[in-house]
Amino acid sequence: MNPDASTIAAGAPIEVDLSPVAEGQDIKVFWRGKPIYISHRTKKQIDEARAVNVASLPDPQSDEARVKSGHEQWLVVIGICTHLGCIPIAHEGNYDGFFCPCHGSQYDSSGRIRQGPAPANLPVPPYQFVSDTKIQIG
Numbered sequence: 001m002n003p004d005a006s007t008i009a010a011g012a013p014i015e016v017d018l019s020p021v022a023e024g025q026d027i028k029v030f031w032r033g034k035p036i037y038i039s040h041r042t043k044k045q046i047d048e049a050r051a052v053n054v055a056s057l058p059d060p061q062s063d064e065a066r067v068k069s070g071h072e073q074w075l076v077v078i079g080i081c082t083h084l085g086c087i088p089i090a091h092e093g094n095y096d097g098f099f100c101p102c103h104g105s106q107y108d109s110s111g112r113i114r115q116g117p118a119p120a121n122l123p124v125p126p127y128q129f130v131s132d133t134k135i136q137i138g
């Protein structure tokens with residue numbers, strides 16, 4: 001039996017099938033009323049995220065720490081700008097990541113803040129892979 005809509009809204013875990021998400025594509029789902037971006041990153045996006053000097057970042061965090069080992073192509077982040085809470089646009093901006101049009105924050109392909117007023121990276125929600133093509137968030 002699947003949880004009903006009100007149970008999901010209250011915080012039940014959700015499962016997301018990743019198999020329809022092509023490389024280079026992003027999808028948005030909702031968990032606990034929050035937008036969650038799931039990006040199927042290209043090799044270029046992964047390489048760019050990993051080439052960065054972590055110490056130079058406003059909120060230093062390695063790409064490796066933000067994705068699941070063995071599933072580096074998948075980035076899962078809460079899509080709420082850490083500045084004042086707008087919803088950034090995926091696959092936009094100077095770093096092939098996320099761009100927040102409200103005040104110009106730029107996040108990279110790891111969801112890390114690179115430029116603009118946002119003080120912190122887009123948070124990674126609790127999630128796990130339940131199979132190679134399915135994740136459970138929450």
Ligand code: FES
Pocket residue numbers: 081082083084085086100101102103104105116117118
């Ligand atoms: S809310 Fe995103 S930059 Fe201000």
